[in-house]
Structures are given as structure tokens and as C-alpha cells.
Amino acid sequence: xxxxxxxxxxxxxxxxxxxxxxxxxxxxxxxxxxxxxxxxxxxxxxxxxxxxxxxxxxxxxxxxxxxxxxxxxxxxxxxxxxxxxxxxxxxxxxxxxxxxxxxxxxxxxxxxxxxxxxxxxxxxxxxxxxxxxxxxxxxxxxxxxxxxxxxxxxxxxxxxxxxxxxxxxxxxxxxxxxxxxxxxxxxxxxxxxxxxxxxxxxxxxxxxxxxxxxxxxxxxxxxxxxxxxxxxxxxxxxxxxxxxxxxxxxxxxxxxxxxxxxxxxxxxxxxxxxxxxxxxxxxxxxxxxxxxxxxxxxxxxxxxxxxxxxxxxxxxxxxxxxxxxxxxxxxxxxxxxxxxxxxxxxxxxxxxxxxxxxxxxxxxxxxxxxxxxxxxxxxxxxxxxxxxxxxxxxxxxxxxxxxxxxxxxxxxxxxxxxxxxxxxxxxxxxxxxxxxxxxxxxxxxxxxxxxxxxxxxxxxxxxxxxxxxxxxxxxxxxxxxxxxxxxxxxxxxxxxxxxxxxxxxxxxxxxxxxxxxxxxxxxxxxxxxxxxxxxxxxxxxxxxxxxxxxxxxxxxxxxxxxxxxxxxxxxxxxxxxxxxxxxxxxxxxx
RNA sequence: GGAUCUGUAGCUCAAUUGGAUAGAGCACUUGGCUUCGAACCAAGGGGUCGGGGGUUCGAGUCCCUCCAGGUCCA
Numbered sequence: 001x002x003x004x005x006x007x008x009x010x011x012x013x014x015x016x017x018x019x020x021x022x023x024x025x026x027x028x029x030x031x032x033x034x035x036x037x038x039x040x041x042x043x044x045x046x047x048x049x050x051x052x053x054x055x056x057x058x059x060x061x062x063x064x065x066x067x068x069x070x071x072x073x074x075x076x077x078x079x080x081x082x083x084x085x086x087x088x089x090x091x092x093x094x095x096x097x098x099x100x101x102x103x104x105x106x107x108x109x110x111x112x113x114x115x116x117x118x119x120x121x122x123x124x125x126x127x128x129x130x131x132x133x134x135x136x137x138x139x140x141x142x143x144x145x146x147x148x149x150x151x152x153x154x155x156x157x158x159x160x161x162x163x164x165x166x167x168x169x170x171x172x173x174x175x176x177x178x179x180x181x182x183x184x185x186x187x188x189x190x191x192x193x194x195x196x197x198x199x200x201x202x203x204x205x206x207x208x209x210x211x212x213x214x215x216x217x218x219x220x221x222x223x224x225x226x227x228x229x230x231x232x233x234x235x236x237x238x239x240x241x242x243x244x245x246x247x248x249x250x251x252x253x254x255x256x257x258x259x260x261x262x263x264x265x266x267x268x269x270x271x272x273x274x275x276x277x278x279x280x281x282x283x284x285x286x287x288x289x290x291x292x293x294x295x296x297x298x299x300x301x302x303x304x305x306x307x308x309x310x311x312x313x314x315x316x317x318x319x320x321x322x323x324x325x326x327x328x329x330x331x332x333x334x335x336x337x338x339x340x341x342x343x344x345x346x347x348x349x350x351x352x353x354x355x356x357x358x359x360x361x362x363x364x365x366x367x368x369x370x371x372x373x374x375x376x377x378x379x380x381x382x383x384x385x386x387x388x389x390x391x392x393x394x395x396x397x398x399x400x401x402x403x404x405x406x407x408x409x410x411x412x413x414x415x416x417x418x419x420x421x422x423x424x425x426x427x428x429x430x431x432x433x434x435x436x437x438x439x440x441x442x443x444x445x446x447x448x449x450x451x452x453x454x455x456x457x458x459x460x461x462x463x464x465x466x467x468x469x470x471x472x473x474x475x476x477x478x479x480x481x482x483x484x485x486x487x488x489x490x491x492x493x494x495x496x497x498x499x500x501x502x503x504x505x506x507x508x509x510x511x512x513x514x515x516x517x518x519x520x521x522x523x524x525x526x527x528x529x530x531x532x533x534x535x536x537x538x539x540x541x542x543x544x545x546x547x548x549x550x551x552x553x554x555x556x557x558x559x560x561x562x563x564x565x566x567x568x569x570x571x572x573x574x575x576x577x578x579x580x581x582x583x584x585x586x587x588x589x590x
Numbered sequence: 591g592g593a594u595c596u597g598u599a600g601c602u603c604a605a606u607u608g609g610a611u612a613g614a615g616c617a618c619u620u621g622g623c624u625u626c627g628a629a630c631c632a633a634g635g636g637g638u639c640g641g642g643g644g645u646u647c648g649a650g651u652c653c654c655u656c657c658a659g660g661u662c663c664a
Contacts, residue, residue, distance in 0.1 A: 034606055046609060084610055085647055301593055310663055350661055420629060448603065460602060466615035474629050482626050523606055549631040
């Protein structure tokens with residue numbers, strides 16, 4: 001009988017059961033089971049230390065008492081030892097590890113094991129969200145890549161995920177754009193390179209409408225016409241949005257992203273009146289010099305008593321709606337229409353204050369109206385800067401376009417695959433280059449803690465050595481190569497007759513690493529930080545590479561061969577599943 | 591000015607959220623392909639975790655205070 005998929009949960013339950021008769025659970029004992037340094041064991045429980053400290057007991061003696069109360073079956077599966085001031089270490093025994101490796105043998109079984117975390121829940125993930133009529137640049141990469149990884153991890157852990165691209169498709173910039181369009185539009189360019197042309201027209205429109213000029217008044221009139229539903233301007237605006245979406249989709253396809261909805265700011269344009277009404281009616285919002293604002297007095301930063309008040313501005317004094325009102329309407333729509341249990345918004349850290357105020361307001365408003373409140377998460381990430389810590393610019397002053405970055409990555413990958421494997425047909429080398437190049441760019445983002453600022457360098461984004469996508473893809477390609485040579489499909493190695501528990505040091509290290517996949521997924525999805533999964537996969541690929549060098553798989557001894565093929569099959573399964581969770585594609589040959 | 595985030599090896603980053611001897615990659619030095627793919631593996635040097643103080647069995651992580659930088663709000 002194999003251990004459960006989540007071994008840490010299993011140990012947690014067992015430790016609680018042992019601690020309960022001692023009266024510890026009633027007094028707040030938490031086992032605190034974690035993945036351990038392999039030198040100490042596979043898992044460790046630290047809970048006795050914190051508890052003994054609170055209760056002024058001897059931690060080591062307490063840990064011993066708990067261990068004495070553990071069920072005998074646990075002793076059969078693990079070597080259990082005490083260490084230091086009261087750590088309880090668990091080292092899995094070979095037979096138990098083998099049974100676990102045999103049991104979780106397909107992507108479906110892995111997902112079933114992982115799906116308890118968000119089972120039955122609906123999550124709306126708001127990510128990418130570029131402004132229409134502008135090209136995406138490298139700054140837009142993080143939201144798209146991190147958001148997609150989160151979507152896949154949430155799906156894997158049981159949630160129904162709704163991908164919503166909250167486009168910046170409404171605002172004052174359209175006045176200047178229409179102004180420029182009506183004077184200088186180049187229809188041919190609009191057909192062939194629509195976003196580049198729209199950017200050109202916006203720049204011309206902006207330059208031609210300086211402050212306090214009659215030209216600016218004209219641009220404002222264009223905006224008002226659009227907002228009032230003028231047929232010609234609305235048609236133009238639609239044309240701009242559709243052209244933008246088509247261009248975005250090219251990028252999204254390369255990144256493996258497909259949105260379920262593109263509900264941009266314009267979609268909520270007619271939904272803000274209800275927000276004004278309900279916030280006023282519940283007494284949350286108040287009039288302040290003609291504007292409608294919400295204070296949060298319990299937070300010094302957002303209190304009316306702040307020296308410089310910083311209220312949540314729901315409606316400006318001139319009557320215009322801003323991000324606050326559309327974002328409130330968005331939260332309501334996602335709750336009512338999508339029945340969201342969780343909402344995740346992925347943006348850079350500069351919007352922290354805005355979302356803190358937004359969520360505070362939503363919580364009070366929903367409570368007052370008795371609306372069900374979903375979990376609200378603002379997933380932030382650091383800025384993309386150059387080596388000097390400044391916002392990223394290329395030499396000519398423009399930002400690096402996302403399209404150009406991906407093209408460059410693919411080009412370099414093509415050169416490399418051509419150098420390494422000149423005999424592969426060109427078409428296949430092109431396909432490989434797409435996967436390797438784009439994967440390297442995605443992985444460069446996903447392998448780093450999203451909170452840190454992102455120092456952009458071509459060298460780093462396009463590095464193919466070390467903790468990079470190509471390293472992981474290479475491990476996968478080598479495993480596929482072994483199965484090709486063995487003449488069996490990886491899936492059939494699941495039931496490879498005659499396989500036995502891992503024996504050599506490299507086999508054992510690899511097998512024990514595989515056991516921690518559930519913890520890596522859980523940690524990454526609980527914290528909404530994909531880099532925890534990236535790091536795990538990198539370490540797993542490293543353990544595989546060591547095993548691959550030390551232990552030959554295709555040997556004559558059938559038992560040895562079966563044992564190692566089983567490890568290859570499981571490593572392949574976890575690496576492919578894990579990389580797909582991060583949003584990367586994988587290869588059988590590279 | 592207020593708020594907020596960041597500071598770890600020469601460089602780029604980790605550290606399971608208070609746990610055991612702070613780990614990787616790049617770069618550098620050395621060794622390994624007649625053996626399943628060397629885009630690899632094995633080994634080595636490199637650290638006052640920005641400075642100082644505090645909390646405790648235990649601090650890169652928490653609290654205070656300086657220093658440097660990013661960002662937001664006027």
C-alpha cells in the first residue's frame with residue numbers, strides 16, 4: 001500500500017494523531033512538517049520546538065513523547081530520528097519510496113493527487129492586460145508569463161480557472177489617437193503593421209496637441225464624441241481594438257497563452273453607475289470637493305486624518321471615472337457573473353497602494369451589501385530595469401519590443417541547435433528553436449522570485465546554460481533518447497516488470513527528489529510564486545543528470561534495467577508535467 | 591515630506607516564510623566522451639547576508655536605528 005501523494009500531509013496527520021492524546025493539539029500544537037535537507041532526512045517536523053518554547057517545556061523530551069506515540073505503520077515506512085534541540089526527522093525507506101514511485105505513474109494520477117487544494121473552486125486570473133494601440137514591450141512579459149503559470153498551477157490543484165485579459169482599451173489617449181488618425185493615417189501600414197502604425201499616429205497626435213492649444217481642444221472633442229457614442233469614432237475605436245488584439249494574439253500564441261475573455265476597461269464603462277450608487281448608499285463613499293472618495297481610517301496611510309490625505313478616488317470632481325471605479329465594477333462582475341472564489345490580479349508592484357485600497361473597499365462594500373467575498377490576491381512583481389536600476393530603454397529611447405526579444409531568442413536557439421545537431425532537418429531545427437528560445441525567455445522570468453526587480457540583460461534572458469529552460473529540456477530529450485533506444489514507450493515503463501527499489505546513491509537521490517514534487521507544487525501555488533516550482537525542477541534535472549552519468553540504464557541485467565527505466569519514466573513525467581505547469585513546451589529531441 | 595519595497599560570493603539570483611554547516615548558475619582552476627545525447631558530469635577556490643543595536647534554544651528572515659537605491663501619493 002503506497003503512501004499518499006502528499007507525504008507531508010500524511011506526516012502532519014500522523015503527528016497530530018500522536019500529539020492529541022498528550023493534550024498538545026488542544027493547546028495549539030502544529031507539527032510544521034517540511035521538506036528537509038537530504039543530509040538530515042526527507043522531511044522534518046519542527047513543531048515541537050515552537051510548542052515547547054511557548055509551554056516552557058524541554059523540546060527534545062516533548063519530541064520524544066510525540067515520536068513514541070506514532071503509529072507502528074509509520075515506523076515501517078520511515079526511519080524516524082530526533083536531532084538537535086528537537087527536530088523530528090523522517091527518512092523514507094527504500095520499499096516505501098518504491099511503492100510511491102510505482103503508484104503515481106501518470107500525469108492524471110499526479111493531478112488527482114494534487115487537486116485537493118482548490119477542488120470545486122473558480123478562480124479568475126487577470127494578467128497581461130496591455131493597453132490597446134500600443135506594442136507590448138519587455139515590461140509586459142512578466143505579467144503574461146507569471147499569470148499563465150499561475151493559471152496552470154491553479155488548474156492543476158483543482159480550480160476551474162477563467163483567464164481574463166483586462167485590456168487598457170479606454171481612456172484619454174484615444175482622443176489624440178483619433179486626432180492623429182484623421183490627419184495622417186496610412187491605410188497600407190494599418191493593414192500590414194497595425195500597431196506600429198497606431199503608435200506612430202498617437203505620437204503624431206500627441207506632438208500636434210500641446211497643452212493649452214486649440215489642437216488639444218479638438219482632440220478632446222474627439223474623445224467626448226467617442227464617449228458619447230459617435231458612430232464614426234466608435235467604429236475607429238473598435239478597429240483599433242481589434243487590430244491590437246490580433247497583434248497581441250501572435251505574441252500570446254508564441255507564449256502558449258489563450259484568454260477566455262478580453263473584458264477590458266471599456267466593458268465596465270456602463271457598469272460604474274451602480275458602483276457610485278451602492279458606495280454612496282452604504283455610506284462608504286463621501287463627497288470631497290465634488291469628488292466621490294473612500295477613506296479607510298483604520299489604515300493611517302488611507303485615513304482622512306493623514307497629513308496628506310490619500311483617499312480612494314472613485315469619481316473625480318469633473319465626473320470622470322478612473323481605474324478605481326472600473327476596478328470596483330470588475331471585482332463585482334467577477335464575483336456575480338463568474339461566481340469567483342478567488343481573484344488574482346497580476347501587475348507590477350507600483351500598483352500596490354491602489355489594489356490595497358481597492359480590496360479594502362471591496363471587503364467593506366461586499367459586507368455591507370451581503371455579497372459573497374472571494375479571496376482577493378494582488379500578485380505583484382518587480383520592475384524591469386537596466387544595469388543601473390533605471391527603467392529599461394534601448395539606445396534610441398524606445399523600449400525593447402517583446403516581439404523582438406522573442407525573435408532574437410529563437411534566432412540564437414536556432415544557431416545553437418544547428419551547431420549541436422546539424423543533421424536534423426531544418427524544419428525540425430526551426431521547431432526546436434521556437435521551443436528552446438521562447439522557453440528560455442519564459443523560464444528566465446519564472447526562475448526568479450517575482451518580487452525582485454528584474455535587471456534585464458540579453459545575456460541573461462538568452463542564456464542557455466545553468467538554471468535555464470534548455471538545461472531542463474536537455475534532460476528531457478536525453479530520457480526520450482534512452483526510451484527510443486530501448487524500444488519501449490515511457491508510459492509502459494510504468495509497469496516495467498521486475499523493477500526494484502533504488503539502490504545506488506544517485507538512484508536514491510533521484511528517487512527521493514521525485515517524492516518532493518507535490519510539495520514544490522503546493523508551495524508554488526500557495527504562495528503564488530512559480531519560482532519555487534522552477535527551482536525544484538532544476539534540482540530534479542540536476543539529480544537526473546548525475547544519475548545519468550553514474551548509472552547506465554540500458555544494461556543486460558533485466559532487473560537493473562527495469563529499476564532504472566522506472567526512474568527515467570518518473571523523472572520524465574515530473575519534468576514534463578512541471579514545465580507544462582510553468583507554461584513551457586517540451587521536446588523529445590533537441 | 592509621508593508611505594512602501596529592495597540591499598546575500600566579482601556578476602545574476604536562491605534560501606520551504608524563525609530552523610540544523612547560507613546554496614546554485616555565470617566567470618575562474620582541474621579532471622572526465624572506443625560506454626544510453628559532453629546543451630552534460632565530478633572536484634576546487636570565492637561570504638563580517640549594506641552598517642550597528644535588540645528579541646530567543648535558534649535571525650539572511652522579526653523589532654529599532656542609520657546608509658544606499660527603486661517606487662507610489664501630492
